[in-house]
Amino acid sequence: xxxxxxxxxxxxxxxxxxxxxxxxxxxxxxxxxxxxxxxxxxxxxxxxxxxxxxxxxxxxxxxxxxxxxxxxxxxxxxxxxxxxxxxxxxxxxxxxxxxxxxxxxxxxxxxxxxxxxxxxxxxxxxxxxxxxxxxxxxxxxxxxxxxxxxxxxxxxxxxxxxxxxxxxxxxxxxxxxxxxxxxxxxxxxxxxxxxxxxxxxxxxxxxxxxxxxxxxxxxxxxxxxxxxxxxxxxxxxxxxxxxxxxxxxxxxxxxxxxxxxxxxxxxxxxxxxxxxxxxxxxxxxxxxxxxxxxxxxxxxxxxxxxxxxxxxxxxxxxxxxxxxxxxxxxxxxxxxxxxxxxx
Numbered sequence: 275x276x277x278x279x280x281x282x283x284x285x286x287x288x289x290x291x292x293x294x295x296x297x298x299x300x301x302x303x304x305x306x307x308x309x310x311x312x313x314x315x316x317x318x319x320x321x322x323x324x325x326x327x328x329x330x331x332x333x334x335x336x337x338x339x340x341x342x343x344x345x346x347x348x349x350x351x352x353x354x355x356x357x358x359x360x361x362x363x364x365x366x367x368x369x370x371x372x373x374x375x376x377x378x379x380x381x382x383x384x385x386x387x388x389x390x391x392x393x394x395x396x397x398x399x400x401x402x403x404x405x406x407x408x409x410x411x412x413x414x415x416x417x418x419x420x421x422x423x424x425x426x427x428x429x430x431x432x433x434x435x436x437x438x439x440x441x442x443x444x445x446x447x448x449x450x451x452x453x454x455x456x457x458x459x460x461x462x463x464x465x466x467x468x469x470x471x472x473x474x475x476x477x478x479x480x481x482x483x484x485x486x487x488x489x490x491x492x493x494x495x496x497x498x499x500x501x502x503x504x505x506x507x508x509x510x511x512x513x514x515x516x517x518x519x520x521x522x523x524x525x526x527x528x529x530x531x532x533x534x535x536x537x538x539x540x541x542x543x544x545x546x547x548x549x550x551x552x553x554x555x556x557x558x559x560x561x562x563x564x565x566x567x568x569x570x571x572x573x574x575x576x577x578x579x580x581x582x583x584x585x586x587x588x589x590x591x592x593x594x595x596x597x598x599x600x601x602x603x604x605x606x607x608x609x610x611x612x613x614x615x616x617x
Contacts, residue, residue, distance in 0.1 A: 287567060290505035294569050296341060300500045301564060303337035304557055305582045307358040310367060311531070313586055314374050314388070318535040322594070323374050327389040328531035329355045334556035335462055335525040337362055338503030342511050343430060351399040351412035351431040354389050355462065355529075359432065364396040367585050371593035383607070384599040406440035409433065409459075413446045416455035416520075428456040428514035430507070436467025438484070439475050447522065451488035454519035458510040461522070462497065464529035469542040485522035497525030498556045528554070 289297065307329060314326030329336065332355060340362020343350060352359050357370065372380040374388045381392050382400065392400030399415065401408035412431035419427050437443055438461060450457045461481050465472045472479055485492025491513075495506040503525055510521035528551040532539040539548075564570040570578075 287563070288501070288505075290501055290508065292341070292501065292504060297501075297564060297567075297569055300337045300341055300504070301560055301570070302578055302582065303340065303358055303362050304333040304500070304560065305579060306361055306367065306585070307333045307336065308557060309582050309586045310357060310361075310370055313371075313590060315531070315535055317374065317590075323376075323388060325388050326374060326535045327354050328529075328534070329357045331464060331528045331530040331551075331556070332356075332462055332497070333358055334500040334560060335497035335503045335527050338500035338505075339430070339432075339460060339507040339525075341500075341504045342508035344511075344515075345397070347397075347427045347515075348511065349397045349399060349412075349415050349427075349429045351401060351408050351415070351429060352391070353401065353408065353433050353437070353462075354387070354403060355434065356391075356432055357389065360391045360396075360398060363398060365391060365393060365398070367589035368592055369393070371589045372596065375593045375596070376598065377593055377596040378599040378603075379596050383603065405437045406433065406442035406446070409437070409443055409446040413450050413455060413457060416450065416457040416514075417453060419456055420453065425517065426515050428458060428511050430458050430460060430511065432460045432462060434467065435461060435463040435465065435472055435481060436470065436475065437461075438481055439467070447484075447488050447490075447520075450520040451490045454517075456514040456517070457520040458507065458514055459520060459522045460507060461524045463524050463526050464497075465526075466529050466533070466539075466543070468533045468537070469539075471543075480524070482522055482524035488522070490520050490522060492522040492524070494524040494526065497527030498554045498559060500556065500560055527556075530555070 311328045311330050315328060317323045318326045336356060336358030340359050343363050345364055350359060350363055373386065373391055376384040378384050387403055390401060392398055399411060409431055412429050416429040447459060463481055467475055480494060482492035482494040493506055495502045497503060506523055510523055513521060530548060530552065561575060
């Protein structure tokens with residue numbers, strides 16, 4: 275492509291104010307997310323970790339959303355498929371691997387489920403596998419911000435489409451709307467709640483339309499497009515930080531892998547269905563955009579892939595070599611006072 279043509283393509287892209295360096299960072303996050311995802315499944319198949327979750331198909335949505343997050347100000351209340359968001363707000367591959375291997379140096383002391391991250395430094399709230407259990411906590415954090423008059427801050431809380439069928443989700447949305455809390459509810463709609471398709475979950479498949487019932491703004495966007503994801507989340511977070519209240523966002527994507535390493539997705543969907551959705555795979559799609567814009571060239575992309583693999587290998591080896599939690603720490607941080615629960 276000639277230089278003049280590249281300039282025209284660049285000018286035609288609606289980049290939502292993102293710089294070339296930010297677009298590169300988003301793509302690197304996507305590559306790293308997929309590499310770490312694959313590593314978790316590989317380790318499980320090797321018998322080194324008992325369980326792993328995958329976020330393949332969510333890379334664009336999460337990397338774009340993470341770019342809108344303001345480190346040191348905002349709080350993130352994620353769910354178990356949010357590897358890319360965790361990376362995007364500051365967690366390292368080593369910290370991710372400590373979680374997967376359940377080592378003592380993990381932020382949760384090696385006690386949480388794999389992919390259940392937390393980090394006070396990064397503003398990442400610890401969460402539970404129970405669907406929607408983390409959302410009242412996120413709403414509580416947003417209420418605290420409002421109560422303390424901490425302007426310029428917001429809570430980004432995420433979940434899958436299945437979670438929106440839980441009562442706690444509705445109660446939390448209603449409370450946030452009534453009190454106009456600085457909260458953004460980001461639903462990552464990958465069309466499957468484990469083995470339940472969207473059509474069997476709800477009569478109205480457009481989740482964002484529920485916002486009208488709560489009296490708040492709602493928006494749906496292409497979750498395979500990281501720039502569209504960034505734009506939607508940034509607008510909502512800016513609104514929340516400025517006192518405009520909550521927003522319900524719905525990013526539509528697809529879950530390419532099984533729900534987890536314990537799941538056989540071919541018992542409830544067909545290989546043809548998954549293959550059909552693969553044409554929208556966000557990684558090659560965004561890679562083509564960056565190549566067409568001239569933001570990255572083939573040599574740079576190749577170097578980036580090698581660097582991501584090296585970083586993943588080093589994080590894996592380092593975390594695997596770390597010790598497990600000591601048995602004497604079994605009751606630490608569970609009970610106040612004496613550690614023996616029978617006393």
